[in-house]
Amino acid sequence: MGLSGPTTVQSMSPNWLTTRLTSLADWAVNWGRANSLWPMPFGTACCAIEFMATAASRFDLARFGMERMAFSPRQADVLLCAGRLPFKLAPVIRRIYDQMPQPKWVISMGACASSGGIFDNYAMVQGIDTVVPVDVYVPGCPPRPEGLLYGILLLHKKIKGETLADRSLRDEQILGATGLRLPPETVDELSEPFGNSVHQTRSA
Amino acid sequence: MSPSVGALRARFGRAIGRAFVSCGDTVVFVDRVAIRDVLRWLKETPGQEFNYLVDLTAVEYRDGERPLEVVYELFSLGRRAQLRVKVQLAKETTLELDSVVPVWRGADWLEREVYDMFGIAFRGHPDLRRILMWETYAEGFPLRKDFPLRGRFSRSEQVRQALNIHPEAHYSMEELSIAEAAQDLPADMRERLRHGERGTVPERPPEEPDGD
Numbered sequence: 001m002g003l004s005g006p007t008t009v010q011s012m013s014p015n016w017l018t019t020r021l022t023s024l025a026d027w028a029v030n031w032g033r034a035n036s037l038w039p040m041p042f043g044t045a046c047c048a049i050e051f052m053a054t055a056a057s058r059f060d061l062a063r064f065g066m067e068r069m070a071f072s073p074r075q076a077d078v079l080l081c082a083g084r085l086p087f088k089l090a091p092v093i094r095r096i097y098d099q100m101p102q103p104k105w106v107i108s109m110g111a112c113a114s115s116g117g118i119f120d121n122y123a124m125v126q127g128i129d130t131v132v133p134v135d136v137y138v139p140g141c142p143p144r145p146e147g148l149l150y151g152i153l154l155l156h157k158k159i160k161g162e163t164l165a166d167r168s169l170r171d172e173q174i175l176g177a178t179g180l181r182l183p184p185e186t187v188d189e190l191s192e193p194f195g196n197s198v199h200q201t202r203s204a
Numbered sequence: 205m206s207p208s209v210g211a212l213r214a215r216f217g218r219a220i221g222r223a224f225v226s227c228g229d230t231v232v233f234v235d236r237v238a239i240r241d242v243l244r245w246l247k248e249t250p251g252q253e254f255n256y257l258v259d260l261t262a263v264e265y266r267d268g269e270r271p272l273e274v275v276y277e278l279f280s281l282g283r284r285a286q287l288r289v290k291v292q293l294a295k296e297t298t299l300e301l302d303s304v305v306p307v308w309r310g311a312d313w314l315e316r317e318v319y320d321m322f323g324i325a326f327r328g329h330p331d332l333r334r335i336l337m338w339e340t341y342a343e344g345f346p347l348r349k350d351f352p353l354r355g356r357f358s359r360s361e362q363v364r365q366a367l368n369i370h371p372e373a374h375y376s377m378e379e380l381s382i383a384e385a386a387q388d389l390p391a392d393m394r395e396r397l398r399h400g401e402r403g404t405v406p407e408r409p410p411e412e413p414d415g416d
Contacts, residue, residue, distance in 0.1 A: 087338075087362060087363070087365075087366035088337070088338050088366070088369065090363065090366040090367055090369075091366065091367050091368070091369045091370075094367055120353075120354065121353050121354060121355075122343065122346050122351070122352075122353065122354055122355030122362075123337075123346070125363065125366070126359055130359070130360075130363050131363065131367065175367065178364065179364045179367055179368060180360060180363060180364050180367070184358070184360035184361070184364070185360070187359055187360035187363055188358055188359050188360045190359075191359035191360075191363075193354075
């Protein structure tokens with residue numbers, strides 16, 4: 001801080017001032033953003049029950065400025081996918097994500113949302129990160145409310161590390177020419193079977 | 205053994221196959237050609253009155269030689285009697301069967317589900333479309349034994365096709381409670397509904413997507 005030594009000419013340059021101002025602005029904006037996240041719950045399965053418990057009085061999301069559930073994507077900051085995502089819902093969550101205004105973040109709650117979980121079959125998206133970009137993955141089947149709160153605190157930490165100077169953070173990520181968010185090989189790699197399911201074969 | 209089996213044999217003769225009792229339930233096999241007549245007779249004949257179609261489903265056995273079975277679970281609410289009627293469909297034949305929607309309205313979605321999962325077409329069904337999978341689903345019929353658990357396409361191809369579904373082009377005009385308000389809908393939506401747009405099967409990418 002101020003006691004770090006004699007001030008050099010270089011550190012007093014306009015560049016120094018800009019940096020200090022930017023980091024001050026970053027601090028203020030990120031503080032505001034992180035402490036008043038409006039979650040958009042996308043609950044499809046048992047994780048949603050655990051999410052409701054997290055939001056209710058015992059665990060109380062309001063402590064983290066999240067008491068205002070946004071059931072409209074247009075007034076939301078965090079898409080919270082709680083539960084498994086079938087392929088039939090993939091365009092739905094994609095559209096919800098596209099409708100959310102910047103800045104926006106995504107929490108993938110539970111094993112199914114993060115990786116497909118035990119549902120390594122023809123009907124299930126193997127990780128919502130193949131459809132929308134994900135900021136925080138919360139493991140568990142389903143995660144305890146403490147686990148979800150920890151994930152939310154990790155998201156706070158991530159938000160507080162962002163800077164307004166990096167405009168690319170807030171760019172809309174639209175689907176590419178392939179109709180996918182990621183290259184097809186990456187999607188295949190993310191969807192690889194793991195654990196017990198490696199014993200099953202794709203072929204008939 | 206339910207007395208209905210004897211009555212069926214007296215009425216339909218050779219169209220009624222073997223019958224047996226399993227765990228207290230009577231099971232009777234019926235020829236595929238006669239199925240709708242048999243079921244209508246069971247519903248409408250005094251003394252039978254199987255007025256409730258509890259379930260309509262299908263079975264494919266692990267033994268590849270065994271035919272597919274369509275199962276009709278009947279119940280008579282008045283008589284409190286049960287009957288399970290089965291039809292065998294040999295796999296080398298066209299998987300077609302008369303629809304029983306004219307007999308029980310409630311068979312509508314049940315037959316759609318059997319069609320969606322097994323590919324059994326029901327002749328005379330008013331609206332035979334997929335019901336669980338989306339309508340442009342191109343991988344086949346998931347509950348058939350020759351269907352691989354993870355589907356036929358690669359994961360990336362599955363995600364790509366899924367993202368191409370039109371979620372709002374899913375209902376026909378008749379299904380929507382807003383049918384009478386059609387004039388108030390946005391023009392483009394009205395147009396889509398009028399044409400019954402279901403979306404199209406997206407083009408496969410040029411390279412063979414099915415990896416291993």
